[in-house]
Amino acid sequence: MRRVVIASAAALLCVGAAAGCSKNTGDKPIDKTKHTVQTSAVDTNPAHSAGPAKPVPGAVRGGTLYALQEQDFEHLDPQNVYISDAESVSELMSRSLTTFREGSSGKLTLIGDLATNPGVDVHHDCRTWRFTLKSGLKYEDGSTITAADVAYGVARSFAPDINHGPHYIQQWLAGSVNYNAKYKGPYNGGAKLPPGVTVQGDRQLTFQFPKPACDLPFAAAWGTTAPVPAARDHKPLALDTHPFSSGPYKIAKYTRGTELDLVRNKYWDPRTDPLRHDYPDKIVTRIGATADQQTHRVLTSHGDDAATVSRSAVPAELVPVVQRDGTARDRTLAGFTPYVEYLNINTERVTSLAERQAIEYAFNRRGYLQVAGGSAAGEPATTIESPLTAGYHRYDAYPAGPSGNVEKAKKLLGGKHPKLVYAFTNTEEGQKKATVVQDALQKAGFRVVLRPVDKSSYYATVAKRDAGFDIFVTAWGSDWPSGYTIIPQLFDGRAMDVNGSWTWLNEKDVNDQIAKLSNEDANAAAAGWAKLDEHIMRAYAPVVPIDYKKSLTLVGDKVGGVFLSGFVGAPVYYDAYVKA
CATH class of the missing domain: 3.40.190.10 (Periplasmic binding protein-like II)
Incomplete structure (x- = not known):
């Protein structure tokens, strides 16, 4: 995960991967959010x-x-x-x-x-x-x-x-x-x-x-x-x-x-x-409640739960309940976050480009997002960079439609049935998403083995070179709205041994272009980062962009001052207070 500006203190786009994120006031449907490019300045x-x-x-x-x-x-x-x-x-x-x-x-x-x-x-x-x-x-x-x-x-x-x-x-x-x-x-x-x-x-x-x-x-x-x-x-x-x-x-x-x-x-x-x-x-963080439990508790707002922030997104099956509840609508934190969610493909283990492209075509974004919460959880993605990034260019290297193209994936596999080990966060939602991923890829001919990983150590675990995973989902948001804080952090093969990696992609043409763009004026380089984004996807297919992530969480009726931060991409507390 993480997050988002640029050289010489000039005004730019979204910071910390900032998006158009704000507290929902009930004036409009909570899933009718739009990309609002933020500005940043020194x-x-x-x-x-x-x-x-x-x-x-x-x-x-x-x-x-x-x-x-x-x-x-x-x-x-x-x-x-x-x-x-x-x-x-x-x-x-x-x-x-x-x-x-x-x-x-x-x-x-x-x-x-x-x-x-x-x-x-x-x-x-x-x-x-x-x-x-x-x-x-x-x-x-x-x-x-x-x-x-x-x-x-x-x-x-x-x-x-x-x-x-x-x-x-x-x-x-x-x-x-x-x-x-x-x-x-x-x-x-x-x-x-x-x-x-x-x-x-x-x-x-x-x-x-x-x-x-x-x-x-x-x-x-x-x-x-x-x-x-x-x-x-x-x-x-x-x-x-x-x-x-x-x-x-x-x-x-x-x-x-x-x-x-x-x-x-x-x-x-x-x-x-x-x-x-x-x-x-x-300020007390209680650990262990599922997203379903959190939503129910904060929705009813009894006792301590009236002064509670739910950190997990509202589950898909409860989104309509929240949308219909007039009091809940006034207590939602909804909007785009800085993050793009990816299915990472370990290119050192899945060495065949055709197999990686088959994964691209087979992936079922619609099913994945339905489990996550539908349109309240995100918007289907086809690019590495978020639309909030300076120089963003929209393209679709593997046009398969929202549910995937199984026949195209099968053709790329040519009758083979490769094995894929899929690591997922061992939460209620993570388990449901794993089933969607497994089903979509197996329809194309892959044999998918599921491996649960504890959420508290998930990112540290999947980044290990010897973890034994072929595919797994992560999210990344720019640290300020520049491709410099996205593309090199994810795909610079020269830094793998220091930074770790999710895809272990190490290609000279990518590394050389990263080195070149990193030394250019940030505003001038913005279009170059977007061009490199597309090149990486078309030439190497190291990730499946899943969605441009939104957030939909709830706060209790005694919570004031908590808002969805564009810099952090999550609810923050430094303005928070408990209503009398």
Whole structure:
């Protein structure tokens, strides 16, 4: 999953893969959403990066906000966070150098978070960037957040054990996609400062890049730049269960697989924070309820469920119920998200292009989406890039119709019956989707073996080279609205050994074009990324684009301020409050 802007702080399209996402007010059918390209811009006015955040109209202080989700978080370590459910929680605990403010009109503005502004391009060549931290920044124990802590956070993101977050800054500092070939972070004797980063006093740090890195302010909005004091970092994976808070909330209790309880960080100073509030006394995530259970509970809104956010999408069979319920319609969070969902094909295992093309033709998008929730869950996709991406070009390399073309797939297989091992998330919805995928491919002649994987470790599992899976579904959203944050992250074969891969595609013509476009002006390269998108699909068929994902979730009738974020692509809590 993940998510979305571009060089030299120019206004662009959707950030964090942002889409036209907003709270449904009941004025129109919740499944009648449309693609609304968002804009993003950099705001260099220091006053707009200062706190406190503008008050939320009607918000009151106090109470407990609850959230329900089916599976646990994969990571809460800020340098490892890259999946939307964890992002929503992580941004309450882990601040970064920059962040995005979202407006009701769909505009996302990059501002300073820990930093006084979105960064200074010292020599106006995108090679040297300087950030100055605000004064008054504190951790959950009252100690001061320093520039050295931010630099250390970047340093630890080089560690091979901390490789699930974004890799932009590491690659730019190293001047290579293989960013940790030499420097592997501060563990095992490595330096506490990464190459290219220097610290000047307690509040200033400078990034020096071998090549222009004009997108740095946008990349700095990710957890890569979250501060971590070296004294608190005892071993690489310890922060997954208790990140050291720099935000308005800290962990009071975390029982893996059961519950995460957040309480206020009394040392957080709202005067330093332009984005977040701390209205609820507690924010509690309860883990284990299925999507069906979540929907029923929040729909009825009894007791604690009245102050609850459902994190799972409304199941297909309950979408009509929600659509007919007048009170529920006013409590839906509905719209397009930044993500495109793909059926990934491991090209090292499924080496035949004809077999991969047969999968393209056989796939049943209509059946898959019906299980997911119909038009409320997504719109059939045929491209790698989302329509929200700068330069997006619509095409269909394998026109099979919404239900697939079994006869075309059979012809490509030529009477063969290849075996495919399909990994799927072991949830109620994942099981239903697996049946649809298996049925469609077996009608074409494939023999499909199903392998369930726990959702809490799904992405980490399927990315392993030796996992033994031929096909599996993932979703990806741009980190800012540029093909640069999509195509290289998914298909750069030069970075497979560092980044992992879902398709293990490693083709010289693709790699060369990625290298060329990565060094071009972002606006000029937009059309090139879209052209490469189509080339990859026609020449290599490494994924089946399934759908441009929408979200339809519910909140209880006592929940205020929660909205579907265009940057995160999921409900977020920093404006949340519990109605009296």
